[in-house]
Amino acid sequence: MTNLFTSDLKVINVGLDAFADSIIQNGGNATKVAWRPPALGDTNTGRALATLINNEEVDAANRIALSRYLAANPVLKGVGKAANSVPGMGERTLLHAGPPISWEEMGGPMKGAIIGAVIYEGWTETEKAASEMASSGEITFSPCHHHSAVGPMSGIISPSMPVWIVENTEHGNKSYSNFNEGLGKVLRYGANSPEVILRLKWIEKTLATVCRAALQNIGE
Structure with missing residues (x-):
């Protein structure tokens, strides 16, 4: 000193x-x-987080999850329509990336993608009408992961979209993913111009049809 x-x-x-x-x-x-203090200084949340460290129950669950991941054997089974293939896909349901979220809380790109999906489905014809429908409560928004599905970026999957069907032959569970739109203006980034909708329709009517037939021809 x-x-x-x-x-x-x-x-x-x-x-x-x-x-x-x-x-x-x-x-x-x-x-x-x-x-920074854990949980931004929230004492109760900090204590709750601390209980997860060296927690045998959590560690055991992680070991099971990892073992199932390593044992998985994904096999491409086919191409289906989301409405007929994805579990819990209602007539006016749109799946999205991330956790549950309301229309009001969505970011710009996700809102743009929702608007595009509404127009793609033919539920409305204009962006304004699509936005009004999305905010009205008429559409059910649900996370992709709640339906054994995945989608890139905004993750939007609508009922008419074609999806890849993949089965884990080790455990029997199935997963679903929409088709890659390619580069440029795409729905996954929130674009919803006529060219975006036209490409989605081409994927639905032409590309998915060809891929489905090819898989049926060559088998798994």
Whole structure:
């Protein structure tokens, strides 16, 4: 302690950067440690998170999940229509990426993709009408993962879209994915112009039909 005020200080700053900034601005030596309280300082959430560390129940579940992942044997079974293939796909249901979310909470790209899907399905003809329908509660929004499905980026899957059907022959479960639109203006990024809808229709009417026939011809 006797040399504290006469030696060159090297400060390690934990917390607000402003403290380290003041030292540096005055010619001092400070290292910033990028640390924040767990759960942004929420005590109850922090304690809940702490119980997950070295938790045998969690570790056991992770081991089971990993073993099933490693044992999986995915086999492409065919091409189907989402409405007829994806479990729980209702007549006015749109699947999306991520967790459950309302229309009001969706980001711009996802809203754009929803609008495009509504027009693609023929439920409305204009973006304005599609937006009004989406906000009216008439459409059911549901995460892809709640239906054993996946979709890229915004993840939109609508009833008329063709989907790949993949079966895990090790455990018997099936998964579903929509077709890749390619590059350029695409629904997955929120584009919904006429050319985007036209490409989706081509995928539905032509590409999916050819792929379905090819798979039926060559088998698994």
